[in-house]
Amino acid sequence: MKYFLGAKKIYVKYIKNKISNKLIAISLVLFLSFAFILTLSYYYFSTKTLKDSFVDYNTKILDIVSNNFENYIKQISKLSLIIRNNEELVNKMKTANYSFEVKDQLGLIDYSKIKEFGISKIEFYIPEASRLFLLDKNNLVLKTEDYSEAFWYKELENKDDFAYIEPFFEVSQSSYDNKSIMVFRRSIINILNKETQLIVNIYIEKDIMESFMNFAKVYNNEELYLFNEAGTLFYSTSQDTHKLTEIISSDDLRDELTNDNNRYVKLKNESYIKVLSRSTKSGWTIVKLVKSEYFASSIKRVFSFGLFVIFLFTIIIVFLFVIIFKRMASSISELFKYVDLVGEGNFDAIIENESDDEIGQLTRQFNSMTKKIKELINEKYRLKLSEKNAILKSLEVQINPHFLYNTLQAISGIAIENKQEKIRKMLEALALSFRYKINKNTMTTVYEEIEYINSYIQLCKLRLGERINVEYKIDNNVLDFLIPRMLFQMLVENSIKYAIETTTEAVTISLTAQIREEHLEIEVSDNGLGVTEEKLMEIKKDIFDESLIYKEHSGIGLANLYQRLKLLFNDNISFEIGSVYMKGFNVNIKISIKELG
Numbered sequence: 001m002k003y004f005l006g007a008k009k010i011y012v013k014y015i016k017n018k019i020s021n022k023l024i025a026i027s028l029v030l031f032l033s034f035a036f037i038l039t040l041s042y043y044y045f046s047t048k049t050l051k052d053s054f055v056d057y058n059t060k061i062l063d064i065v066s067n068n069f070e071n072y073i074k075q076i077s078k079l080s081l082i083i084r085n086n087e088e089l090v091n092k093m094k095t096a097n098y099s100f101e102v103k104d105q106l107g108l109i110d111y112s113k114i115k116e117f118g119i120s121k122i123e124f125y126i127p128e129a130s131r132l133f134l135l136d137k138n139n140l141v142l143k144t145e146d147y148s149e150a151f152w153y154k155e156l157e158n159k160d161d162f163a164y165i166e167p168f169f170e171v172s173q174s175s176y177d178n179k180s181i182m183v184f185r186r187s188i189i190n191i192l193n194k195e196t197q198l199i200v201n202i203y204i205e206k207d208i209m210e211s212f213m214n215f216a217k218v219y220n221n222e223e224l225y226l227f228n229e230a231g232t233l234f235y236s237t238s239q240d241t242h243k244l245t246e247i248i249s250s251d252d253l254r255d256e257l258t259n260d261n262n263r264y265v266k267l268k269n270e271s272y273i274k275v276l277s278r279s280t281k282s283g284w285t286i287v288k289l290v291k292s293e294y295f296a297s298s299i300k301r302v303f304s305f306g307l308f309v310i311f312l313f314t315i316i317i318v319f320l321f322v323i324i325f326k327r328m329a330s331s332i333s334e335l336f337k338y339v340d341l342v343g344e345g346n347f348d349a350i351i352e353n354e355s356d357d358e359i360g361q362l363t364r365q366f367n368s369m370t371k372k373i374k375e376l377i378n379e380k381y382r383l384k385l386s387e388k389n390a391i392l393k394s395l396e397v398q399i400n401p402h403f404l405y406n407t408l409q410a411i412s413g414i415a416i417e418n419k420q421e422k423i424r425k426m427l428e429a430l431a432l433s434f435r436y437k438i439n440k441n442t443m444t445t446v447y448e449e450i451e452y453i454n455s456y457i458q459l460c461k462l463r464l465g466e467r468i469n470v471e472y473k474i475d476n477n478v479l480d481f482l483i484p485r486m487l488f489q490m491l492v493e494n495s496i497k498y499a500i501e502t503t504t505e506a507v508t509i510s511l512t513a514q515i516r517e518e519h520l521e522i523e524v525s526d527n528g529l530g531v532t533e534e535k536l537m538e539i540k541k542d543i544f545d546e547s548l549i550y551k552e553h554s555g556i557g558l559a560n561l562y563q564r565l566k567l568l569f570n571d572n573i574s575f576e577i578g579s580v581y582m583k584g585f586n587v588n589i590k591i592s593i594k595e596l597g
Contacts, residue, residue: 028318031314031317032314035310035313035314038310039306039307039310046306051273054273054275054290055263055273055275058216058275058288059275059276059277061215061216061217062216062275062276062277062286062288063277064215065212065213065215065216065277065286066277066278066279066284066286067279068212068215069212069226069284069286070279070281070282070284072117072208072212073165073184073282073284075117076117076119076184076202076204077163077184077186079117079202080163080184080186080200080202081186081188083106083124083188083198083200084188089102089106090126090188090197090198093124093126093129093131093133093198094126094128094129094131096142098142099133099139099140099141099142100140102133102140103140106135106140114135114136117204117208118204118205118207118208118209118211119202119203119204119205120136120180120203120204120205121134121135121136121180121203122134122135122136122200122201122202122203123135123199123200123201123202123203124198124199124200125145125147125198125199125200125201126197126198126199127147127148127153127196127199128195128197130144130145130146130148131143131144131145132144132145132147147199152164152166152183152185153199156185156187156199157187157196159187162186162187162188162189163184163185163186163187164184164185165182165183165184165185165228165234166182166183166185167181167182167228167232167233167234168180168181168182168183180203180204180205180206181204181205181206181209181234181235182203182204182209182234183201183202183203183204184201184202184204185199185200185201185202186199186200186201186202187199188200209226209235213226213235213237216286216288218237218288221290221291221293221294222237222288222289222290222291222294223236223237223238223272223288223289223290224236224237224286224287224288224289225237225238225247225257225286225287225288225289226284226285226286226287227254227257227258227284227285227287228283228284228285229282229283229284229285231251231254231255231258233247233248233254240268242268243267243268246267246268247267253267257274257287258276258278258285258287260276260278262274264292265289267289270291270292271291271292271293272289272290272291272292273289273290273291273292274287274288274289275287275288275289275290276288339366411423411427426458426459426462430459441485442484442485442568443482443483443484443485443568444482444483444484444485445479445480445481445482445483446474446478446479446480446481446483446513447479447480449483449485449486449487449488449489450472450474450479450488450511452488452489453470453488453489453492453511456489456492457470457492460496464496464500466506467500467504467505467506467507468496468500468506468507468509469506469507469508469509470492470508470509470510470511471508471509471510471511472511473510473511473512473513473514474511474512474513474514475513475514475515477515478513478514478515478520481520481593481596482596483520483522483591483596484561484564484565484568487522487561487589488511488522488524490557490558490560490561491511491522491524491561491587492509492511492524493557494524494557494558494585494587495507495509495524495525495526495528495585496509498526498528498529498530498531498579498585499526499527499528499529499530499584499585500526500528502528502529503528503529507526507527507528508526508527509524509525509526510523510524510525510526511523511524512524512525515593516590518592518593518594519574519590519591519592519593520590520591520592520593520596521588521589521590522588522589522590522591523586523587523588523589524586524587525584525585525586525587526584526585526586527583527584528584528585529581529582529584530579530580530581530582530583530584530585531579531581531585532581533581535579536577536578536579539558539577540577542558542559543558543559543562543575543577544562558577558587562575565589565591569591569592569595570595572591572592572594572595573589573590573591573592573595574588574589574590575587575588575589576588576589
């Protein structure tokens with residue numbers, strides 16, 4: 001309870017009322033939680049990775065040792081067969097009284113191989129005559145020996161391949177021949193009577209075996225064992241005689257050592273990690289054991305280093321957190337100060353912040369918002385003044401429509417009396433045009449708009465003559481759609497401005513209205529001179545740049561038409577203009593049918 005109250009006091013005093021301290025505290029809690037989980041994960045995966053990498057690496061090394069040893073045994077086996085078909089030499093061995101009588105014929109043996117293969121001696125035993133020729137690196141000696149009762153002699157008789165490898169391994173690490181560690185025995189059989197003519201015994205030195213096993217890199221905490229297919233121990237680097245005695249005397253223990261399934265074994269109450277390589281052809285098995293405590297110490301070192309790195313990163317990250325959050329809090333405090341200024345009506349307050357982070361973006365948005373508010377306030381006053389002026393001007397120019405219609409009708413009557421048909425048509429078109437323009441309705445049908453355009457074109461032709469031609473491509477199913485009044489007139493007027501009035505050639509204006517992909521598509525194009533790419537960019541800017549909406553030069557052209565369409569159809573429109581210099585100008589408008597009601 002005491003610690004809880006203390007923590008609460010610290011929270012109220014240092015954290016509760018400061019956002020930077022809150023962020024630091026939350027970040028530290030999250031980071032330390034993450035660091036704790038990371039530490040546990042690191043310990044688990046580093047332990048598993050260390051063991052797996054050790055096993056994988058040593059398995060590859062032992063595979064190489066096993067392969068080299070197997071190839072070596074093949075070479076020894078090949079050497080043992082060198083006089084297999086030399087009956088003359090075998091018969092000579094049976095009858096010779098002295099070794100030199102057969103020494104020359106044994107010249108077919110490459111004596112350099114004896115040294116190269118680590119062979120201490122080779123015996124040629126003739127069972128029929130109980131005679132033994134012993135060949136070492138220097139001499140050939142003839143002896144009288146009877147091996148018929150020897151253990152290995154009987155073992156050799158039971159071998160299908162007439163070959164047998166006998167270990168000289170003893171717990172004392174010595175035997176009747178200190179130099180040799182194993183002997184390869186081979187029976188040479190008479191094919192006709194199936195009797196043993198000759199037995200070749202090749203004694204392999206301990207040094208050659210150690211040269212093979214040294215490649216496996218056995219260190220102080222490791223032990224190496226070599227077993228044959230039957231599980232007989234041939235070689236070991238262990239000096240513990242009690243342990244070796246236990247292995248030799250226990251079939252279960254040897255089976256556990258040579259079993260592929262288990263990675264861990266226990267010898268004399270000590271735990272070991274086992275690495276094993278077994279030849280699939282000959283069954284030779286090399287086993288490497290490493291004490292588990294060696295891994296424990298290695299893992300402890302790795303884990304300690306990991307903890308040190310995590311602690312170091314914690315210090316660095318805390319330092320960075322403090323710097324970053326203090327700066328963030330400072331920026332937020334400055335933003336609050338300017339918010340208060342804006343709240344007091346000071347819209348000229350601008351925050352200087354060049355950073356690209358979220359605070360910088362928020363600051364720039366605040367500056368932009370302040371600027372827009374100021375512009376909207378000014379625009380509101382300007383619009384009110386413009387509205388008053390527009391009302392005054394409209395009152396000044398207001399004309400009684402009936403007076404105008406009656407006047408135009410009287411003039412038309414005079415034109416008929418004087419047979420001025422052209423003037424009459426001109427007056428009727430002018431009257432229709434005037435009646436259409438002063439109509440107070442915002443929207444009209446496509447049909448009515450086309451009727452008006454016909455009158456408008458007639459008036460234009462009175463001025464431009466046959467230089468203006470108009471083509472209509474109006475689908476019947478769009479005639480009843482409501483569109484903004486004067487839409488076609490503005491587009492045709494634009495073509496006249498950029499096409500007909502800039503050339504003396506005849507120009508064709510094409511008016512299209514059709515339904516396409518759930519939209520009413522309206523397009524007005526001409527084949528006039530068009531505009532340059534620079535002029536087109538200037539026109540687009542005048543239309544689409546909202547900052548120019550209220551500029552005086554915008555007039556009532558395409559820019560105003562675009563803004564009218566946006567207001568009427570909630571921005572659900574497409575408004576595109578295009579031009580190719582010397583080839584024409586076009587405006588394409590698409591309005592969703594849903595918006596047309």
